[in-house]
């Protein structure tokens with residue numbers, strides 16, 4: 001069966017971020033506006049000011065290009081100052097070309113690594129990596145007669161349209177046909193199903209059970225077609241638990257949390273419940289990653305600092321690369337012979353060959369790591385300057 005992954009509004013928007021010039025005058029700026037890291041507006045404005053300063057320091061020979069660069073940075077600053085409202089945004093990507101009065105802003109619900117870059121076209125690598133790494137959450141809300149299924153990705157919650165209609169059980173309750181006179185034995189579905197003190201309509205119990213079995217099967221089919229990393233279940237506890245029990249292992253093991261919302265809850269409410277769980281999962285993942293890094297340090301398989309990490313990348317030994325969100329981009333060089341990456345060196349530290357300058361060696365490292373292993377951005381407080389703002393787990 002073909003796997004289809006729905007393209008979100010965000011992904012479509014990014015697909016439209018195309019703007020090219022013969023001269024390198026398109027500016028791309030990534031700004032971390034995560035409230036957890038930069039609680040006040042002045043915090044992220046200060047971070048932007050640093051990037052602007054860095055942009056000014058870039059050596060540009062062509063006067064026209066220099067003017068365009070400066071005008072771009074001014075355009076970004078003005079937009080940030082006058083139009084940006086953070087709301088739920090944690091990472092902001094701004095792309096502009098002042099010469100064509102062209103400006104795009106992409107607000108993300110995930111943090112980004114501060115970066116400013118100039119080029120012939122938008123610099124989208126970090127955005128692509130961020131998108132590729134963002135976890136997809138499947139969400140199923142179930143009660144005794146219906147199920148709603150959603151997908152949560154990059155802060156957006158979208159509902160599967162009408163997929164699970166028609167699975168509601170036939171509820172022709174007949175009064176007087178209760179089974180309280182013949183109590184079921186322990187372990188019987190009816191006994192588990194009924195809350196204490198209620199009369200149990202066996203037929204209704206069987207119908208509800210069939211409904212949940214059908215929901216689990218429908219959800220399984222849906223997830224087979226729309227793969228997710230994690231699963232969130234919600235609705236009244238008994239139904240939600242039964243749905244979970246009926247799921248195959250491969251999906252039951254992906255359940256990461258329970259949303260305490262009604263099936264008929266409005267989207268806002270569901271969104272709030274799911275995003276809280278997603279945030280917890282993100283924190284848990286971050287913690288797990290830091291644990292892996294600590295374990296690797298203990299076994300001598302972790303390295304810290306840009307220079308040794310670049311050397312390991314050049315050897316193809318890097319399994320996982322960790323970049324602090326506080327790490328600033330800086331120039332470096334690429335060997336024309338062996339492709340080794342290094343800090344600005346005229347001669348390759350590996351083979352002694354000639355090198356060619358690279359505007360942003362951090363970016364080049366991320367790109368290299370993305371090809372050979374995995375790259376993750378880590379909050380600045382967990383990978384501080386003492387560790388050089390960059391670390392890696394190596395294969396050997």
Ligand SMILES: [Zn+2]
Pocket residue numbers: 335336337338339340348349350351352353
């Ligand atoms: Zn070399």
